[in-house]
């Protein structure tokens with residue numbers, strides 16, 4: 001087994017024991033197929049967590065340079081150790097901080113975005129990311145169906161109200177500004193295409 005495969009297993013086990021949310025198995029195949037068809041050269045990921053999806057991004061888009069942002073220092077350090085151990089530091093850059101503060105410091109030209117940070121902030125992030133998008137780009141957002149509460153107009157349970165309403169707002173914005181498909185796999189994946197981008 002090569003080192004990447006070994007790390008995948010290690011991180012899956014760590015995610016499970018520390019209750020760190022990572023890309024669910026049910027949506028992994030779809031995510032990878034969108035990623036591989038996109039053939040991105042510059043990727044921005046919001047929400048590194050312990051580096052599991054970053055590892056998939058690096059392995060399945062070997063031509064890409066990746067920026068990934070994480071607000072939690074412990075998780076950021078874990079992701080950094082994976083990057084260093086796999087010798088990926090020349091093309092994977094981990095940023096520690098609040099994405100709303102980090103995004104405006106990045107250089108434009110991203111052709112693949114993976115939104116997987118705080119679900120209530122997707123709208124804020126996409127607005128900040130839009131000036132950094134290449135003419136043709138793919139924006140993938142995870143957990144957009146949030147436990148099945150997002151579809152329909154039902155009033156969400158109080159404690160999830162803000163997240164659900166904001167995700168509805170994100171989906172409606174992305175549908176009206178991009179060619180957007182919502183996939184029900186896992187916790188829901190939104191794939192939005194900018195410009196003439198086809199996948």
Ligand code: MG
Pocket residue numbers: 021022023116142143
């Ligand atoms: Mg997620």
